[in-house]
Amino acid sequence: xxxxxxxxxxxxxxxxxxxxxxxxxxxxxxxxxxxxxxxxxxxxxxxxxxxxxxxxxxxxxxxxxxxxxxxxxxxxxxxxxxxxxxxxxxxxxxxxxxxxxxxxxxxxxxxxxxxxxxxxxxxxxxxxxxxxxxxxxxxxxxxxxxxxxxxxxxxxxxxxxxxxxxxxxxxxxxxxxxxxxxxxxxxxxxxxxxxxxxxxxxxxxxxxxxxxxxxxxxxxxxxxxxxxxxxxxxxxxxxxxxxxxxxxxxxxxx
Ligand SMILES: Nc1nc2c(c(=O)[nH]1)N[C@H]1C(S)=C(S)[C@@H](COP(=O)(O)O)O[C@H]1N2
Ligand SMILES: [Mo]
Numbered sequence: 001x002x003x004x005x006x007x008x009x010x011x012x013x014x015x016x017x018x019x020x021x022x023x024x025x026x027x028x029x030x031x032x033x034x035x036x037x038x039x040x041x042x043x044x045x046x047x048x049x050x051x052x053x054x055x056x057x058x059x060x061x062x063x064x065x066x067x068x069x070x071x072x073x074x075x076x077x078x079x080x081x082x083x084x085x086x087x088x089x090x091x092x093x094x095x096x097x098x099x100x101x102x103x104x105x106x107x108x109x110x111x112x113x114x115x116x117x118x119x120x121x122x123x124x125x126x127x128x129x130x131x132x133x134x135x136x137x138x139x140x141x142x143x144x145x146x147x148x149x150x151x152x153x154x155x156x157x158x159x160x161x162x163x164x165x166x167x168x169x170x171x172x173x174x175x176x177x178x179x180x181x182x183x184x185x186x187x188x189x190x191x192x193x194x195x196x197x198x199x200x201x202x203x204x205x206x207x208x209x210x211x212x213x214x215x216x217x218x219x220x221x222x223x224x225x226x227x228x229x230x231x232x233x234x235x236x237x238x239x240x241x242x243x244x245x246x247x248x249x250x251x252x253x254x
Contacts, residue, residue: 056180060211060254063124068194069135072127074201077166077173080221085165093205098147098189102161102226105152112191112205118142121188128254129215139209140192145183148227153179157227161234162208165221169245175219176231176239176250177210186211189222214252216242 080086088096093112100108122140148160160182164173181187189206191198198204203220210217217240231237236244243250 053180056212056253057184058212060125060186063126063136065124065138067136068124068138072135072137072194072202073133074199075129075131075215077168077220078201080166080200082165085221085223089200089204096205098206098222099224100147100151101224102228103154103157104148104227105154106150108147108151110147115142115147115189115191115206118146121185123186123188123209123211125186125209125211127215127218130248130252131215138192138194139188139190141188141190141206141209143185144187144189144208144225145185147189147225148182151227153227156229159228159231159239161226161228161231161239162219162222163224163226164219165223168241171235171241171245173219173221173241174235175208175217175241176228176234177208177213177217181210181212184210184212212253214254216240216248217252 097109097111098115100110119142120140121143122138124136124138126134126136128134144160157179159176159178161174161176164175166173177187187208187210190209191204191206193199193202198207203222206222207220208218208222228234231239231250235241238244239250240248242248
């Protein structure tokens with residue numbers, strides 16, 4: 001098994017200390033009144049609620065190289081019709097930029113090379129699709145929390161929306177997560193899968209890995225990240241394509 005690229009201390013900090021470790025690693029998130037309020041409320045809340053919140057920060061199981069699946073199928077969109085996206089593919093994503101905007105202090109436009117130059121996290125995890133298949137793969141990329149910290153969340157921000165290049169079921173694919181998952185140590189924007197650049201079928205140039213949730217939350221072809229106070233008024237208002245169109249749960253915890 002290869003050594004995780006994230007330092008052992010940070011991993012242990014986040015895993016063993018739960019929300020405390022998470023906060024010390026992300027002062028910016030601690031500054032967010034919504035998130036701080038969430039933590040403070042826990043002090044007064046029922047023990048079950050507390051257990052639930054601490055549980056949300058626990059790490060998903062990681063696997064060894066020997067356990068990696070020989071075949072990892074692709075699902076949903078396996079290509080993108082959008083012209084601009086196809087131009088990016090033809091140019092090797094040299095002119096592609098990840099847009100980070102919405103309720104942030106400093107909107108960003110990050111080239112792939114900038115994402116690749118950030119501290120990287122590598123993890124071997126199991127992907128579980130609701131359609132009844134699972135596969136284990138190795139993913140690598142910067143932590144989403146580090147990117148969001150760079151942009152600086154405004155106090156009203158509660159959700160991170162991932163806007164994708166493809167359409168499915170006649171609608172733009174999008175997904176959203178809350179700040180607990182946004183700053184979870186295993187939440188990364190993966191540009192590498194099984195030691196090779198992400199293929200188009202698997203979501204090039206970057207896809208979300210949010211390892212405590214099911215397959216449909218693992219947004220491929222992520223073009224923009226938008227910090228929002230609410231999911232109301234965005235497409236169907238339920239926070240994701242499958243949530244809007246098929247009634248899937250917004251929090252798809254595993
Ligand atoms: N943009 C986008 N992201 C997506 C999908 C999609 O169709 N478009 N499908 C989802 C579903 S249901 C699954 S199971 C996984 C499939 O990822 P894979 O193609 O790498 O196996 O991506 C998820 N993310
Ligand atoms: Mo899926």
